[in-house]
Amino acid sequence: MKINNGRAWAEIDLSAIRHNARLFSEMVGKDCKVVPVVKANAYGHGDIEVTKALNEIGYDFFAVATAHEGQRLRVNGITGEILILGYTALQDLEIVVANDLIQTVLCEDYAEMLESFGKPVRAHIKIDTGMHRIGFDFSDIEHIERIYKSNVIKAEGIYTHLCASDSPEQSDIDFTNLQKDKYFSVVNALREKGINVGLTHIQASYGMMNYPEIKADMARLGITLYGVLSDMNNTLRYEKPDIHPALSLKARISMVKDLQKGETVSYGRLFTADKNMKVATVSIGYADGIPRDYAQRGAFVLVNGHKAAVIGRVCMDQFIIDVTDAGEVKQDDVAVIIGKDGDAGISVEEVAQRCGTISYELFVRLNCRVDYVYINK
Numbered sequence: 001m002k003i004n005n006g007r008a009w010a011e012i013d014l015s016a017i018r019h020n021a022r023l024f025s026e027m028v029g030k031d032c033k034v035v036p037v038v039k040a041n042a043y044g045h046g047d048i049e050v051t052k053a054l055n056e057i058g059y060d061f062f063a064v065a066t067a068h069e070g071q072r073l074r075v076n077g078i079t080g081e082i083l084i085l086g087y088t089a090l091q092d093l094e095i096v097v098a099n100d101l102i103q104t105v106l107c108e109d110y111a112e113m114l115e116s117f118g119k120p121v122r123a124h125i126k127i128d129t130g131m132h133r134i135g136f137d138f139s140d141i142e143h144i145e146r147i148y149k150s151n152v153i154k155a156e157g158i159y160t161h162l163c164a165s166d167s168p169e170q171s172d173i174d175f176t177n178l179q180k181d182k183y184f185s186v187v188n189a190l191r192e193k194g195i196n197v198g199l200t201h202i203q204a205s206y207g208m209m210n211y212p213e214i215k216a217d218m219a220r221l222g223i224t225l226y227g228v229l230s231d232m233n234n235t236l237r238y239e240k241p242d243i244h245p246a247l248s249l250k251a252r253i254s255m256v257k258d259l260q261k262g263e264t265v266s267y268g269r270l271f272t273a274d275k276n277m278k279v280a281t282v283s284i285g286y287a288d289g290i291p292r293d294y295a296q297r298g299a300f301v302l303v304n305g306h307k308a309a310v311i312g313r314v315c316m317d318q319f320i321i322d323v324t325d326a327g328e329v330k331q332d333d334v335a336v337i338i339g340k341d342g343d344a345g346i347s348v349e350e351v352a353q354r355c356g357t358i359s360y361e362l363f364v365r366l367n368c369r370v371d372y373v374y375i376n377k
């Protein structure tokens, strides 16, 4: 199907998202529930559409970062459980309760704040096993135990987060195994005291791929739900699962023109034509999520299956490409920034590598102004 859309758009293949979710559900086995992580507008893929597509095939437990993200899902008819992975301020706890969301308990001080709210709040307890971001220190059994006995905080689960599970370095493997051991030392200590700890979870995408031997009740599926890895250099400890990228990013060519040798392109005149050239303007810019230094990073796009280098500074709403060797290019042709064009393709991992970041960041930059087109609903 040729999609004939407007100025700039992200094309999201929902069948790829369903495929990836099912693939990981099979990987972790039937005793573990895959929890799709749909924070930050489902990593820029559109939270409502993505979560609905997963709800329809039976996924009934989701994770978000904020109370407002959880509320948005509820308002749009998402059923099942929704866990907030981060901090919610006192003034927003009403949103948590009113929408039947599950709040993470960050630490003892945070627990006291939750209790001061007065109304019962469903919760999962976060344990810090080495990331030092949020969570009770793993050795603080006394306070963790207290939370399970609170009249206000209804603890239904306990989890931790791995901070180096994507690394094949032996020192990181040792560290990750230590995190796992610290986590289970807490869980076992609580169980020995006769406490029902509720749902256990540790792994995110890389934890599932690199530490499949970890057994817990749930696993949180983020980046690989969207069918990609963090970056090109990622070395997995086992064979890469057959994930399918869900997102393509495309924009319309607004104008094609000739450039004479010696003429310059865009703000600051960073690019000078060293010969007579044909250039084209693409209608997407840094306000849409394209890094401003894209050309200086050696980026290119695909036009009619040909590579076309990005030249000069990326502007807020548009950038310019060299189409001298890209065949017949005309106004309204489509430039592929991420995705396939005939036999050629540009992966988000490749773009991330070029831009000195990870695919996560490129995805979440995307959500402000591009159109969203969903295929294979």
Ligand SMILES: *Cc1c(COP(=O)(O)O)cnc(C)c1O
Residues within 6 Å of the ligand: 037, 039, 085, 161, 203, 204, 205, 206, 220, 221, 222, 223, 224
């Ligand atoms: C974002 C997040 C995830 C998802 O991680 P991926 O690497 O994208 O799979 C899981 N757990 C927590 C606590 C997170 O913040």
